[in-house]
Amino acid sequence: MVGVIINLIMVIAFLILGIYLSKGKGAFLIAGYNTMSASEKAKYDEVTLCKFMGKMMYGLSFSIFLWALSDLLEIQLLFIIGMVLFAGLIVFILVYINTGNRFKKS
Template sequence: MIGLIIIIILFIVMGIFLINGKGSFLIAGYNTMSEEEKAKYDTVALCKFMGKMMFAFAFIMVFWLISEVYSIDWLLYVGIAIFIGLTVFMLIYMNTGNRFKK
């Protein structure tokens, strides 16, 4: 339970960092691009989107924490389903439509 609380706090801190348009080095894939490739993307918009996703993931993890504290198994399963759904949404949203290209 303490480990989950630490992860939630870490996600919130990363979310605050990213929502301010900073921390692009934390985004997997983006941090390995060359400078020419990075110039093609709107870094601030990408960071803000990822910050919002960090907050959403932290909120979902609160379901897991509540499930553990009150021994409500179905809440854990709902949280996992929403977590997977949000991950799939995020991957599809980021990789279609050139939303973050300049």
């Protein structure tokens, strides 16, 4: 039961971050972006980057919700699906952001 509560707290935290980022705010929360110099940051569309990360936070929170549901219902398959979704989203985020200059200003 403790695992369910911890996972639900994480879901709520990720949803709050997702909502905040979806509004185009909170770029200082994005690792790598927050350490760039001001001149480097000026090359990127901050609002689009934040909105993308907000959407990804929704996906990550859903996968964590599956972990909690797995623990609550004692269905191991839900945990496996949630873990595959979580890992897949992380890989997708890393590849999508680091290829194609999608978030650079034109």
